[in-house]
Amino acid sequence: MMKKNRFRQAIGRTGGLLLAGALALSLAACGGGQQTPSPSADPASGLSTPAKAPSDSGTAVKQTAYPITVKDATGTELVFDKAPERIVTIAPSETETVFAVGAGSKVVGVDKWSDYPEEAKSKPSVGDMNTNIEALLATKPDLVIAHDGLQHKVVEQLRELKIKVYASNTKTLDQTIEKIETFGLVLNTQEQAKKVTDKMKADRQKVMDAVKDAPKKKVYMEFSPGWTVGDGEYLNELLALAGGVNVAAGKPGWYKVDPEAIIQANPEVILYGKGNNNGMGDILAELKKRPGFDQIDAMKAGRTYPIDDNLTSRVGPRMTEALLEMAKAIHPDRVKQ
Numbered sequence: 001m002m003k004k005n006r007f008r009q010a011i012g013r014t015g016g017l018l019l020a021g022a023l024a025l026s027l028a029a030c031g032g033g034q035q036t037p038s039p040s041a042d043p044a045s046g047l048s049t050p051a052k053a054p055s056d057s058g059t060a061v062k063q064t065a066y067p068i069t070v071k072d073a074t075g076t077e078l079v080f081d082k083a084p085e086r087i088v089t090i091a092p093s094e095t096e097t098v099f100a101v102g103a104g105s106k107v108v109g110v111d112k113w114s115d116y117p118e119e120a121k122s123k124p125s126v127g128d129m130n131t132n133i134e135a136l137l138a139t140k141p142d143l144v145i146a147h148d149g150l151q152h153k154v155v156e157q158l159r160e161l162k163i164k165v166y167a168s169n170t171k172t173l174d175q176t177i178e179k180i181e182t183f184g185l186v187l188n189t190q191e192q193a194k195k196v197t198d199k200m201k202a203d204r205q206k207v208m209d210a211v212k213d214a215p216k217k218k219v220y221m222e223f224s225p226g227w228t229v230g231d232g233e234y235l236n237e238l239l240a241l242a243g244g245v246n247v248a249a250g251k252p253g254w255y256k257v258d259p260e261a262i263i264q265a266n267p268e269v270i271l272y273g274k275g276n277n278n279g280m281g282d283i284l285a286e287l288k289k290r291p292g293f294d295q296i297d298a299m300k301a302g303r304t305y306p307i308d309d310n311l312t313s314r315v316g317p318r319m320t321e322a323l324l325e326m327a328k329a330i331h332p333d334r335v336k337q
Helices: 002-014 092-100 118-122 133-138 148-160 173-186 190-211 234-241 259-265 283-289 297-301 319-330
Strands: 028-031 068-071 077-080 087-089 107-110 143-147 165-168 217-222 227-229 244-246 254-256 269-274 304-308
Touching: 068 173, 087 092, 092 107, 092 118, 092 143, 092 173, 092 190, 133 148, 143 148, 148 165, 173 190, 173 234, 173 319, 190 234, 190 319, 217 227, 217 234, 217 259, 234 244, 234 319, 269 283, 269 297, 269 319, 283 304, 304 319
Parallel strands: 087 107, 087 143, 143 165, 217 244, 217 269, 269 304
Antiparallel strands: 028 068, 068 077, 227 254
């Protein structure tokens, strides 16, 4: 139980899986008296294809045509008559996304672990993953953005207080890209959001092109001591895109490591989480002490590579930076930068 709590706390700090990281929106936009067809939502993620706002010309800055109605990962519909002006983000992945799409100046509060970009550190703190409701209310937000994964109770509590909350829970790279585009629509920063997602798509294509003919390598991932990740999570998807085969696949989600199973799988590469002051300890040191791990090919050959745990655990705009780092570790001869 202690290790499980450490895992949940660490993930909360980095904002991923939750913050295993994001907006699941179903949009019905209308403007100028004209009703725009509502896109169909993906029930599993709450995401939908964002409706396109009209523009006067091909070079005009795209503006959102309010009011719009969006549906989040909990199935809750939210109506926006205008772009929110006072935003509180209570998960690091959501903080990064709001800043990335160009709405950082409207953020009036963040969670304790929101440390990127640098400007986020200067925003008032409203607590850790156990949100300080009183501090949050003091910011007078017109929108709170949360992650439903580990903050469901907080989301419900805020809604009982009549606070508008958007809760996300993306599980794939495509869903995360769509979330960022949708943030741009809701916050009326569509052009900047497109720049972000265009780069993410380019990063993905770069990796796919680089490793398309490369032999798949067996890879083991451990981003919190004693825990690994299997099917149905974005890290499993990123690993596959990076040209690896997850030796922990076959079980869903995050689960406690079975050391003997990993030894039997004999991975060629090991990826592990590394960050500053994250309270997770030295994972590589733990791996070296684990009985039998010294016989794994990756350990014997020194093919153990740290990946910034902020990149691997935040379902936001830096997700493809994690992909690039993973690809460089797995196929260093093919992915240089």
